[in-house]
């Protein structure tokens with residue numbers, strides 16, 4: 060990486076008059092562009108030769124970290140197995156070159172993918188109908204809550220404006236309820252990390268007639284299975300509310316248990332989490348919403364066309380390539396991998412809630428707090444060893460959350476490698492805490508000042524090119 064091109068912007072590599080292309084001779088004559096459409100001065104585009112451009116972008120791409128570079132144990136966001144065959148299917152020109160306004164009779168194949176995917180999602184979740192329109196998990200939550208609101212309104216029950224959300228919920232749950240114009244009440248968790256059913260009973264006794272829905276994630280954001288679902292479902296339904304399932308954590312349930320069988324009425328699935336699609340940097344995603352029989356007339360029109368179709372193709376390819384039998388292995392393997400890491404590290408990292416987890420779990424920083432080494436420091440030091448950091452400082456239930464999700468597809472050697480590096484960092488925290496606190500040391504950019512970056516972000520590049528050029 061100590062190439063002299065490295066570390067520059069393409070603009071800084073520009074040389075006046077340098078060209079990296081040659082166009083064929085103009086065979087079409089000249090057109091005069093109307094003056095009012097012309098720039099007053101030339102655009103300051105970089106002028107570079109071909110190899111400079113190729114090397115510049117190839118070197119830059121080497122700074123990316125993705126699932127194809129190394130282990131990526133990012134909890135909650137589930138950056139998981141993205142089989143290459145799914146990418147191939149999404150890139151088939153027969154799909155990729157479709158236009159959303161093509162006549163319906165020319166897109167029968169694409170329609171079949173959507174129909175068959177919905178049918179598979181129904182089979183996997185135990186719900187009756189799905190819409191593929193929402194573009195992300197949060198968009199699915201909003202769509203699902205709109206279904207619930209319409210359902211209550213259709214019965215003349217417009218007093219139901221409250222959504223119960225556990226304090227362990229992902230931040231999008233209360234946010235979606237608020238965007239839907241509903242009010243949120245929080246239900247506390249017990250010390251074991253699951254919903255406090257007694258507290259829920261109190262809430263329902265007070266507000267039962269106003270409750271539109273309860274939103275739950277199962278396993279919850281701590282990776283814990285909510286064992287009280289049958290009782291919770293009965294309580295909420297008896298009060299007249301509906302049950303909403305946040306399906307972002309569907310992975311460990313695949314083929315093992317179905318939200319529909321647990322009494323949930325409405326749910327979303329994050330296709331980009333559970334059914335492949337690389338989604339770093341905020342996209343793309345898809346958050347199909349499923350409903351119990353009788354609720355499908357309340358689907359709102361939340362987006363034109365069929366949502367993010369290419370994500371749907373990948374999801375369908377993922378489901379087909381595993382098939383009915385092998386999809387059942389996803390959950391148990393993800394669960395095994397998470398528990399193996401948890402048990403191998405809990406003597407050196409603080410495990411606030413012990414016991415069996417599902418596909419992910421949360422440490423509360425290093426066990427030995429005397430070193431002053433924080434979760435942030437551990438995460439940064441992992442970068443030096445070539446690992447992507449786990450999710451940090453989420454969930455908000457602990458001060459030093461370090462949320463680890465290995466996914467189902469990693470080999471034992473990979474997982475053992477991660478465990479040994481996590482143990483080495485715990486050792487370093489004792490023997491040389493400064494080394495960990497000042498990490499990363501081997502990445503192109505060292506430790507950034509988060510506060511400065513948040514308060515004074517520099518989001519534009521100042522043109523260095525001399526005006527006289």
Ligand SMILES: *Cc1c(COP(=O)(O)O)cnc(C)c1O
Nearest residue numbers: 135195196197229231276307344
């Ligand atoms: C990721 C996630 C969401 C939000 O999904 P997006 O696709 O990022 O909008 C909601 N709930 C949980 C539990 C999640 O992990």
